[in-house]
Amino acid sequence: MLIRVPYFQYFCCYCLFIHYFATSLIEPSLRRGDSVYLVGLNRSQHATSRKSTVTNPCTALKIGSANSPRYRAINMEVIELDTDFGISFSGVLTNENGKVQALWGSFSTQVKYSCNTTQDHQLVRGIPIYSISEVLDKIVSGAKGPVSLINGVKRPMPLLRVLEAELYPTLLSKARSYGLSDEWVKALVRKDPLRRHVLRVKSCFAGSKAELLLQQGDMILAIKKEPITCFRDIEKACQELDMSDDSVGELNMTIFRQGQEIELLVGTDLRDGNGTTHMVNWCGCIVQDSHTAVRLLGFLPEEGHGVYVARWDHGSPANRYGLYALHWIIEINGKLTPDLESFVEVVKGLEHGEFVRVKTVHLNGKPAVMTLKQDLHYWPTWELKFNSETASWHRRTIKGLVG
Template sequence: MTEPAFRRGDSVYLVGLSRSLQATSRKSTVTNPCAALNIGSADCPRYRATNMEVIDLIQVLIFPCLGFYLDFGSTFSGVLTDDRGRVQAIWGSFSTQLKYGGSTSEDHQFVRGLPVYAISEVLDKIISGGKGPRLLINGIKRPMPLVRILEVELYPTLLSKASSFGLSDDWVQALVKKDPVRRQVLRVKGCLAGSKAEHLLEQGDMILAIKKEPITCFRDIERACQELDVSEESAGELNMTIFRQVAQQQKIATIASKESYERSIIALWCKLLKLLLSLLPSQT
C-alpha cells in the first residue's frame, strides 16, 4: 500500500475495541497527517519510537447542550479507515514520561495514528523473505529482512526558524518547493553510540539534501537508505549536504550495512514485529 492520502480536514473513521471488548466506531477529522512524534528518553533504557510521523485527530468532541465531553479514542485502539472502509493507519498507544514538580516522573499514555505503509513495507519483506540470517519462527526457518537506516535521531525545525539560524534563502525556497505542506528541515538530535555517523554529524546539523535531492521528512531519509539496496556501487554510503554553524558542508555518511542488521529498524521495532510475526500462518 502506498502512502495514505490523508490531508488536514479529511474525515476518518476509527474502528476498534474498547476496554470491555465492545466493537466501537467513531468519526473524526484529521488535524495533522504528518505530525513528528517526539518522545524523550526515559529514566531507564527502554524501547522508544524515533524518526516517526503520526496522524493527529480531533480527539475531544464537545456537546455543550448535553453538558459533557466525549473523548475520541484515548481509551481504545484499532484502525483508521477512509470513507470507503480502506485501512489507512493503525490507531495505537504510545508511552512517554512526564516530569511533575522536582524530579518525579510519571508514565503518560497517548494515542496516535501510525500510517499503515510503515508496517506493510516491513511485513512484505518478512513474508517474501530477505537476505539476512534464518531464524525459527512458528516452526519454520525464515530469512530475516535487512532494512537500512541512517543511525541518527532527527527532529524537524520550521524553515522560518531555520532561517534565523543562518540557513540561506535559496535553501529555504528549495525546501518549500519540495514540500509546501511541512515547510521544515530535519536537524540532528543525536547519533547512535558507536555508529560511523557519530564521527560525521553533530547535534544541531541540518540535513538539506542527499545526492543533491532536498530532504524534508523522515520518509525521504528512509527512501534514500532503501535505494542503496538497488545500487551495487553505493558501498552503503550517502552523499549528504548539511548546514552547520553558518556553513554548508558535504558529508559522506556510511549507514547500517547488510551485515550489521542488529542496528537495523528491525531491532528498533522488535516489539511490533513480534506481533506481526505471530499473525503469519504456520505451515506443517
C-alpha cells in the same frame, strides 16, 4: 523493558496477520481534512467503529528521554484526529470501504513535574501504514536476511538499513535566523509546501557510523542533491542504497553546520530488529550487550564498549556489594570485557567464594572500582540465548556448584 527481547518476531506475526486476514493496506498517505473510521476494540473488548477527521497527517512525534534507558519512538510522523477517543481505544484507521490506512496505537512518555518527580503518560496517535507495508512487502517477497520461525514457517527476515541519528524538525523561519540561505529555504518549500521545516540532528547513536561525522545541530538539507524535508525521505534514501549493487552504504549528504554548507559521506547501519538475543546472569545481575535504548543516549565506554548491567536481583552478591543497573562492566580482575563473549570467558574461570575486582563505568560516564564475593551455590552463572530458527530460548549453566 530491561532485556531487549526479539520484538521483531512479534511485529512480523502481527504484520502477517494484517496481510492475510485483515483488510487491504492502501496508499497514498492521509491528508488534512480526510474522513477516517477508527475500528477496534473498546475497554469491554467489543468491536466498535467511530468516524473522525484528520487534523494533522504528519505531526513529528516528540518523546523525551526517560530516567532510565527504555525504548522510545524517534524519527516518526504520526496522525492526529479531531476527536479524542481516549487511551483505552486502539485499532486501525480505515476509509469508508474498510481499507486500512493507519494503525491507531499508544505511545509512552515520561512527564517531569519537578526535579525528582516524574510520571508516565500515555498518548494515542495514528501510525501511517507505509511504515508497516514496506517491511511487510520484503517479508512476503522473501527478503535477504537471517531465517526466523514465524507461526511455524521459516522465513528470511529483512535487514533494514538505517541512519542511526535522532532528528527533529525546525521551522524554516527559525532556520533562516541561524543563517540558512534564502535559496535553500525556497528549495525546501518547493519540495514540501506542507511541512515548511528542515531536519536537524539531535544526537547520534553511540557506536553508529553516523556518530563519526554528524554533529548535534546539523541541518540535513539534501541527499544526493535532492532536498530532504521529512523522515520518510531519509528512509527512502537508505532503502535505495540496498538496491544498488555497488553501494557501500553511505549517504551523500548536504549539511548546514555553523553557517557553512558542507558535503559529507555518512555511513548507515544494517539492523535485523531482533533486539537482545543473548544475556548472562552473573552474581545475580543481568548482563547484556548495550541495547538500542542505551546507545540512543549517545555514550559508550571507550574500553571496547563493555557489557551493560540491565538489572540485579535482591539479596544477590551484585546487590550486596553495589553492582547495580545502569553500569557497564569493562574489567574483571584486570581483564578487559569488551563484549559478552569475552565476559563469559573471564567469569567462567572464577571460583566459588572468590573475591572479584570489578571496574565499571556509570551511564553518566563516572568510573568506579568495587570488589564482590562470588557465590556459585545460590547464584550460579548462567546464560540465555535465543535461536531464531526455532523461535526459542535456551538456558545453559556456565558455572555453579553441584548439589
